[in-house]
Amino acid sequence: xxxxxxxxxxxxxxxxxxxxxxxxxxxxxxxxxxxxxxxxxxxxxxxxxxxxxxxxxxxxxxxxxxxxxxxxxxxxxxxxxxxxxxxxxxxxxxxxxxxxxxxxxxxxxxxxxxxxxxxxxxxxxxxxxxxxxxxxxxxxxxxxxxxxxxxxxxxxxxxxxxxxxxxxxxxxxxxxxxxxx
Numbered sequence: 215x216x217x218x219x220x221x222x223x224x225x226x227x228x229x230x231x232x233x234x235x236x237x238x239x240x241x242x243x244x245x246x247x248x249x250x251x252x253x254x255x256x257x258x259x260x261x262x263x264x265x266x267x268x269x270x271x272x273x274x275x276x277x278x279x280x281x282x283x284x285x286x287x288x289x290x291x292x293x294x295x296x297x298x299x300x301x302x303x304x305x306x307x308x309x310x311x312x313x314x315x316x317x318x319x320x321x322x323x324x325x326x327x328x329x330x331x332x333x334x335x336x337x338x339x340x341x342x343x344x345x346x347x348x349x350x351x352x353x354x355x356x357x358x359x360x361x362x363x364x365x366x367x368x369x370x371x372x373x374x375x376x377x378x379x380x381x382x383x384x385x386x387x388x389x390x391x392x393x394x395x
Contacts, residue, residue, distance in 0.1 A: 237269070249361040258303070270390060272304070
């Protein structure tokens with residue numbers, strides 16, 4: 215199967231087929247409204263404004279699997295994001311990204327780009343320390359480790375990169391710009 219064979223549930227009960235995104239560069243991100251990384255919405259929205267007309271799409275999948283940091287309803291999450299961060303990119307129904315109820319799209323994304331570490335720096339160290347308390351073997355699985363893990367899909371549907379929440383948003387933007395051509 216390819217990226218274009220998947221879909222994700224929208225807040226209105228429909229399914230958004232990834233096939234509708236053929237020829238675009240796509241960021242798929244699991245998000246949270248009460249996380250230390252929530253300000254990533256600001257950078258994501260800026261990228262969306264700057265590159266949407268050049269072919270960038272962002273698929274926002276709120277997820278409450280990480281310390282319960284997305285407790286609200288789909289409507290409350292949408293209101294928070296649009297009022298606080300002025301997000302204009304599509305926001306999907308709150309869904310799981312790990313475990314038996316995970317969206318099949320995320321199983322595919324994790325298979326294509328597994329976890330390769332949090333990098334260096336204070337945030338990376340803090341994430342490593344926290345996750346080792348939850349699962350000392352966390353590095354050995356491709357699972358999503360936390361909110362704001364981002365996957366970049368190129369115009370041909372290839373999953374070309376995975377950015378952990380600790381990654382510099384400027385690196386994500388460089389990847390997107392290169393994929394846009």
